[in-house]
Amino acid sequence: MKLFEEYQQAEQRRLTRRHFLRSGSLGLGALTLSQLLGCGSGPEGGEKSLTAGISHYAPKARRVIFLHMAGAPSQLELFDYKPALHKLDGLDCPDSFLEGKRFAFIVGRPKMLGPQARFRQHGKSGAWVSEYFPHTAEVVDELCFLKAMHTDEFNHAPAQLFMHTGSPRLGRPSMGAWITYGLGSENANLPGFVVLVSGNSAPSAGKSVWGSGFLPSQYQGVQFRSKGDPVLYVSNPDGTSRDIRRGMLNALDQLNELEFQEAGDPEILARMHQYEMAFRMQMTVPEATNIEEEPAYIHEWYGTEPGKNSFANNCLLARRLAERDVRFIQLYHRGWDSHGSNEFEALEGGFLKRCKEVDQPIKALIMDLKQRGMLEDTLVVWGGEFGRTPMRENRGGKVAPFNGRDHHGEAFTMWMAGGGVKAGMTYGKTDELGYFGIENKVHVHDLQATILHQLGLDHERLTYRFQGRDFRLTDVHGHVVQDILA
Amino acid sequence: MEASADWGLFLGRFHPLWVHLPIGMLIAAATMEILGRRKRFAYLLPATGFMWTLSAAMAIISAGLGWLLSQSGDYDGSDTLAWHKWSGIILAALLVLVAFFKQKKRAPKAIFPLTLLSLGLLTLTGHQGGELTHGSGYLVRYAPHSIKQLAGYESTTENILNSRIVDIEKARLYEDIIEPIFAANCRACHQASKKKGGLRMDSFAELMKGGKNGPVVQAGLLEQSEIFHRITLPEEDEKHMPPDGKRPLRSYQQDLIAWWIESGAGQKTVAEVEVPAYIQKILDEHIVANEQGVFDLKVEPVDESAVLQLKQRGALVREISQDMPLVQLSFVADSQFADRDAALLLEIAPQLTWLDVRHTELSDFSFLEKLPHLSRLHLEHSQVKDQHLSQLTALPYLEYLNLFDTDISDAGLEQIAQMKNLKSVYLWQTKTTEAGLQQLRESRPDLQIISGLQVDKPESTIDS
Numbered sequence: 001m002k003l004f005e006e007y008q009q010a011e012q013r014r015l016t017r018r019h020f021l022r023s024g025s026l027g028l029g030a031l032t033l034s035q036l037l038g039c040g041s042g043p044e045g046g047e048k049s050l051t052a053g054i055s056h057y058a059p060k061a062r063r064v065i066f067l068h069m070a071g072a073p074s075q076l077e078l079f080d081y082k083p084a085l086h087k088l089d090g091l092d093c094p095d096s097f098l099e100g101k102r103f104a105f106i107v108g109r110p111k112m113l114g115p116q117a118r119f120r121q122h123g124k125s126g127a128w129v130s131e132y133f134p135h136t137a138e139v140v141d142e143l144c145f146l147k148a149m150h151t152d153e154f155n156h157a158p159a160q161l162f163m164h165t166g167s168p169r170l171g172r173p174s175m176g177a178w179i180t181y182g183l184g185s186e187n188a189n190l191p192g193f194v195v196l197v198s199g200n201s202a203p204s205a206g207k208s209v210w211g212s213g214f215l216p217s218q219y220q221g222v223q224f225r226s227k228g229d230p231v232l233y234v235s236n237p238d239g240t241s242r243d244i245r246r247g248m249l250n251a252l253d254q255l256n257e258l259e260f261q262e263a264g265d266p267e268i269l270a271r272m273h274q275y276e277m278a279f280r281m282q283m284t285v286p287e288a289t290n291i292e293e294e295p296a297y298i299h300e301w302y303g304t305e306p307g308k309n310s311f312a313n314n315c316l317l318a319r320r321l322a323e324r325d326v327r328f329i330q331l332y333h334r335g336w337d338s339h340g341s342n343e344f345e346a347l348e349g350g351f352l353k354r355c356k357e358v359d360q361p362i363k364a365l366i367m368d369l370k371q372r373g374m375l376e377d378t379l380v381v382w383g384g385e386f387g388r389t390p391m392r393e394n395r396g397g398k399v400a401p402f403n404g405r406d407h408h409g410e411a412f413t414m415w416m417a418g419g420g421v422k423a424g425m426t427y428g429k430t431d432e433l434g435y436f437g438i439e440n441k442v443h444v445h446d447l448q449a450t451i452l453h454q455l456g457l458d459h460e461r462l463t464y465r466f467q468g469r470d471f472r473l474t475d476v477h478g479h480v481v482q483d484i485l486a
Numbered sequence: 487m488e489a490s491a492d493w494g495l496f497l498g499r500f501h502p503l504w505v506h507l508p509i510g511m512l513i514a515a516a517t518m519e520i521l522g523r524r525k526r527f528a529y530l531l532p533a534t535g536f537m538w539t540l541s542a543a544m545a546i547i548s549a550g551l552g553w554l555l556s557q558s559g560d561y562d563g564s565d566t567l568a569w570h571k572w573s574g575i576i577l578a579a580l581l582v583l584v585a586f587f588k589q590k591k592r593a594p595k596a597i598f599p600l601t602l603l604s605l606g607l608l609t610l611t612g613h614q615g616g617e618l619t620h621g622s623g624y625l626v627r628y629a630p631h632s633i634k635q636l637a638g639y640e641s642t643t644e645n646i647l648n649s650r651i652v653d654i655e656k657a658r659l660y661e662d663i664i665e666p667i668f669a670a671n672c673r674a675c676h677q678a679s680k681k682k683g684g685l686r687m688d689s690f691a692e693l694m695k696g697g698k699n700g701p702v703v704q705a706g707l708l709e710q711s712e713i714f715h716r717i718t719l720p721e722e723d724e725k726h727m728p729p730d731g732k733r734p735l736r737s738y739q740q741d742l743i744a745w746w747i748e749s750g751a752g753q754k755t756v757a758e759v760e761v762p763a764y765i766q767k768i769l770d771e772h773i774v775a776n777e778q779g780v781f782d783l784k785v786e787p788v789d790e791s792a793v794l795q796l797k798q799r800g801a802l803v804r805e806i807s808q809d810m811p812l813v814q815l816s817f818v819a820d821s822q823f824a825d826r827d828a829a830l831l832l833e834i835a836p837q838l839t840w841l842d843v844r845h846t847e848l849s850d851f852s853f854l855e856k857l858p859h860l861s862r863l864h865l866e867h868s869q870v871k872d873q874h875l876s877q878l879t880a881l882p883y884l885e886y887l888n889l890f891d892t893d894i895s896d897a898g899l900e901q902i903a904q905m906k907n908l909k910s911v912y913l914w915q916t917k918t919t920e921a922g923l924q925q926l927r928e929s930r931p932d933l934q935i936i937s938g939l940q941v942d943k944p945e946s947t948i949d950s
Binding site: 376 | 737
């Protein structure tokens with residue numbers, strides 16, 4: 001004790017006023033600067049365990065399956081029936097449609113393009129569905145159509161980011177990340193946020209649409225594949241046993257723990273979480289993703305072919321993951337960008353193929369969830385990142401070789417099913433030509449607010465402090481669409 | 487639309503900003519005056535004269551600006567306005583008097599009592615101003631009940647909002663259905679103390695008088711009724727009500743208001759007017775009191791030691807939400823939870839609301855009877871038998887029952903028919919027969935019965 005006091009006194013004697021002023025003022029300055037620049041903003045959620053989290057109020061839905069049609073399918077060929085557009089087919093687009101409007105590709109004065117599909121009303125609800133979706137048409141009484149959706153963006157990557165992260169620019173957490181951050185997982189052995197991609201490539205916005213942004217990285221989406229190894233780099237290399245793996249992870253954990261003590265970076269904890277999760281997933285993933293064990297009639301129903309990368313396989317996989325209480329299951333199916341500039345991008349070409357690829361699995365998914373008693377608490381959401389114009393695209397001022405439509409953010413159709421949303425409902429209306437919403441418009445932020453609401457999350461209270469300000473999925477926007485809630 | 491310039495109103499709107507200057511200065515002057523009476527602070531005294539003069543000048547400007555603002559007509563004729571106006575003017579006059587005494591060094595004995603008086607008057611005036619700006623009762627809205635009573639605010643609006651209608655036929659159209667909508671959404675700005683647009687909505691008679699542009703409700707004439715026009719304008723329209731930043735009325739509320747106007751905008755009861763089907767639906771959904779649901783139950787927080795024991799046996803126990811202590815319980819995939827552990831569940835019986843026993847080895851389900859608050863019960867893939875279902879008939883809150891992939895047969899369906907509160911039951915891959923299901927459908931038309939893949943193939947009605 002004596003020695004320590006002596007040491008302290010000696011120390012204090014060496015501290016001159018000059019020392020004090022220098023370290024004091026510089027220290028304060030540096031502290032303020034780091035606050036101002038937002039460098040030192042320690043995220044508060046870093047040490048949360050994966051299963052922690054709780055709803056603000058009693059939830060209607062406990063999980064979400066989001067079927068994103070990347071590339072933006074044409075609402076005018078699927079759900080938004082516009083007989084008036086038939087009459088204008090091939091005529092010049094009126095001035096009033098072009099004033100002050102910016103298009104991705106249309107230049108000058110395009111021609112109008114009538115509906116390319118035949119429509120019928122279906123089910124007790126009398127919802128309009130085109131001949132391209134004969135299977136979906138059978139389950140319309142389970143769906144709630146949002147006919148007057150609108151977004152702020154008219155190019156794929158920003159619009160996809162906007163749909164999934166609430167902002168058209170990179171860096172924000174995606175909806176699945178927000179939700180698993182807010183609610184935690186109900187299954188500690190699988191990720192709370194799983195992503196399944198089909199179609200010819202990943203969505204144009206890249207992996208950022210399922211990123212965790214500034215949230216701790218254990219909340220980012222984990223991509224599962226229906227072809228080959230279900231999760232890349234999770235299985236042990238040849239010759240490595242599970243015991244050896246465990247031993248290695250234990251040693252790594254100790255090193256990481258030391259590093260965390262020293263640096264205090266919550267990302268180190270996130271990394272440790274993820275190693276542990278990957279280890280558990282070595283056991284759980286092969287079982288969860290083994291769609292081959294499903295009976296033959298289920299395969300026939302979904303139109304699945306095990307071992308292939310297809311939307312059908314992913315739908316079946318989504319149901320299996322939902323049964324295992326995965327919180328947010330995000331499907332992407334790409335190839336809907338029907339400009340008409342080549343066969344793949346044609347309404348009479350690639351678009352038809354895409355419709356065939358998704359139609360039957362969608363019906364199967366909805367009905368399968370329903371017969372298992374899961375549709376009540378699983379919210380299924382379908383839609384693209386924006387809609388398409390009632391005008392025919394004329395890229396470069398030339399007549400396109402195929403029928404196609406340009407990007408259009410002001411009006412498009414999405415639908416929701418289950419999860420406490422009214423079944424057999426059509427909400428919102430577009431004008432005679434499907435160009436603008438005229439009744440009960442729903443903005444992307446409103447959709448996001450509604451999805452969170454059904455999970456028992458208040459979109460205004462689900463916040464995360466980063467760089468000196470509280471962030472939300474819906475930023476400062478969004479109203480819950482109360483009228484569609486059951 | 488550009489509002490035309492109005493200098494009086496432009497300046498008047500600076501009143502709520504400017505008033506804070508005399509408030510601060512008066513408090514400073516009074517503090518200096520009071521402290522200055524002690525020797526230690528006597529050095530403050532010479533400056534007080536200046537402070538009083540400055541406060542008086544600022545108070546006069548404030549009063550002037552306030553007078554300009556009162557000319558806007560938004561606050562016309564309210565008692566609060568009169569009180570605020572006169573107490574403000576008296577306060578300004580009082581400050582001038584004190585400043586005068588100070589400058590002329592007269593009546594030194596009167597200064598202290600006048601200081602206290604001016605502080606009291608300031609509090610009063612400030613509070614009245616707050617009531618005008620934010621609406622009456624703003625200050626104590628979230629105060630504990632006892633303080634509210636003390637302050638004389640036993641709010642009547644909240645009683646209206648909370649009173650639930652049980653017999654819809656006897657409900658009064660205006661008082662019970664329409665007025666609560668107005669009270670919650672419009673009244674903050676349309677009442678005795680703050681009559682925006684000259685309109686008061688705090689009583690039926692005042693509402694019928696209308697605003698400065700005449701009546702806002704035309705009985706039976708929806709199109710001519712300004713109130714309906716304004717609430718149904720597009721949200722981005724400047725004239726949309728409630729104004730920007732306030733929550734717009736929900737469409738069912740608009741429908742109710744339209745229905746009320748069309749049926750004469752009177753004070754009849756529901757039984758006396760025509761009720762279209764879509765209104766009946768709204769009334770059922772939003773207006774008639776629901777039976778008490780399980781989420782309205784008041785129970786104690788869950789016993790943590792029981793939760794810990796359950797977790798050790800592979801249970802996942804989570805509170806359903808932050809605002810209540812009810813819990814949901816499921817089991818991890820390889821849980822060894824079996825009959826011998828069932829007693830543990832009873833320890834959290836009051837809180838246990840959602841139960842999922844898919845991943846357990848339970849074979850005896852007689853404990854379910856002792857879980858009175860169950861509302862969602864997952865028994866799919868379990869060893870549940872027909873005889874266990876009789877345990878469930880007494881559960882008052884049970885809404886969801888999943889029996890998919892079990893040995894339940896038609897005998898069990900008879901039990902299901904007796905579960906009064908049950909809303910949906912799942913029976914795919916059970917031993918039930920079509921005849922049994924049909925019987926259940928007939929005895930319980932309200933129940934959603936899902937028994938398998940076959941969907942009623944919807945008929946396509948109209949060709950394009």
